[in-house]
Amino acid sequence: MKNLFFILSSIVLGLFFTGCSGIKYLTIETLEPAQVTLPGNVRTILVANNVVQQPNDIGHTNQLLGRSGAQRINVSSDSISVFYTEALSQFLNEEAFFDAVLYRQEPLRSDHDFFTEQPISPDKMNELRTEHHVDAIISLDKLLIETHKNEHFRQQGYSWAAMKANIQSIVRVYLPSMTGQIPAVHFTDSLNWQGFERQNGYLYAEEILPSHEEAMKEAAVYAAEKMTSVFSPHWVMQDRWFYTLPNALMREGETFAQNKDWVNAVSKWEAFYEKETNELKKAKAASNIALAYEMLDDMQLASEWIGKSEQLFLKATRPDSLDRKRVQIYKREIDRRRDNSNQLNMQVN
Known part of the structure; x- marks a missing residue:
């Protein structure tokens, strides 16, 4: 009986010590450097929109249920570049790295040549710097967002589909001291959604597919958030353990x-x-x-x-x-x- 008690006691103690050892997790914030190091005297920034609005018939398709091929459709790109640049200026302001981040609401370009980039000229750069009293300009010089919807099945008359948004952008930094090539940041990424489509304003379930226009706006804001880490030190949530x-x-x-x-x-x-x-x-x-x-x-x-x-x-x-x-x-x-x-x-x- 004593031997049995000793064995049981050993097992209980072994379980106790095993339970007392292990790993505990915690979430921390780490300050990460900006990907582009600007000169130390650049303390005020102007965010500008230097793109031509994307034509409605460029970059959008619907793959309907039972159809063999995707159908090209028209989608309004109105104000998408505004969403991008305004979000970028807001995100940079929130990081509080620069003394001031200003936003220019009026687009710099008035032509209709969407496929041609027109970087800001030195004269225009100096004009903008003087007008807004800033040290440098961050300009959106190219923006293309494609959206593609693919229907999978229908239920109760509602379509379940997938939406994919592909985004490409080029952002340049214009500095008065720069000679030669202007620093340019190329960004390419995509976002994906799945859900039921709205029908006449009604919803079938909680998982709702965005419209093509909504997908473009979300992609623009997403890209702007990613660009923030390019130009400003930023905090990132990470997991640790001990x-x-x-x-x-x-x-x-x-x-x-x-x-x-x-x-x-x-x-x-x-x-x-x-x-x-x-x-x-x-x-x-x-x-x-x-x-x-x-x-x-x-x-x-x-x-x-x-x-x-x-x-x-x-x-x-x-x-x-x-x-x-x-x-x-x-x-x-x-x-x-x-x-x-x-x-x-x-x-x-």
């Missing part, structure tokens, strides 16, 4: 981490790391320490500790270990952020 172990020091570090007290979390996890001899446990503690230093914005120490963690995981785990794969993913992210830190410091300081 390991938990049935040890007093590790638990204290976990408590500090949950309260965002990363200095004390480092202290507890480093104390555990120095005392521990098990390589797998040391690897997990080192990964936690790397996270803490990342949260303290010390990317050099974060890189050093995630390197220690990786080496220990390589010794203590099998090649197909999830922990090994996880630490390699995190190491690449830490190295990426460390390499970007100089660029980010140039932009925000």
Whole structure:
């Protein structure tokens, strides 16, 4: 009976300690550098619309149920470039990187040659800079959005279909000090939807397919949001994790981490790391320490500790270990952020 009690007690304790070790996840915000580094004296920006409205008969099709081929249709592109440029100016303002982001409502072009780009001339650039008192101009110089609908089936008289919007744009930055080629950012992407179509204003279900016009507007705003990260440092949501172990020091570090007290979390996890001899446990503690230093914005120490963690995981785990794969993913992210830190410091300081 005593042996049975001992065995049952061992099983319960084993389950308890297993349950106390694992991984806890958290979501953080990281500041990422702009993809284009503008001169430090560029503090005010004018966003301008320098495209010709897309003709209604360019780029749109319907693939109707039972038909062998897609049918070209007319779709109004009215104000799509306005949605793009106005959204871009709003998003840049919200990032609060520039001192001021102005928006010019009137389009710069009055011709009808949609397929020909006409970059802003130096004289026009200087005129706009003087008129709006800005340091540089971000101009939408090309915009093409195609929309394609494909019907799949009908139910209760309502059509279930898929919609795809392909968007291409070119945005240029005009600076008075630039000589030669003007920096141009090419953007190509697509958005997809599925759902039931509206019929005479009525809805059949919650999953509603946008019209071609609505799809164009959403694609324009989406592209503008992507362009924001090109010109301004921006915050990005990312997932992180830390390991938990049935040890007093590790638990204290976990408590500090949950309260965002990363200095004390480092202290507890480093104390555990120095005392521990098990390589797998040391690897997990080192990964936690790397996270803490990342949260303290010390990317050099974060890189050093995630390197220690990786080496220990390589010794203590099998090649197909999830922990090994996880630490390699995190190491690449830490190295990426460390390499970007100089660029980010140039932009925000």
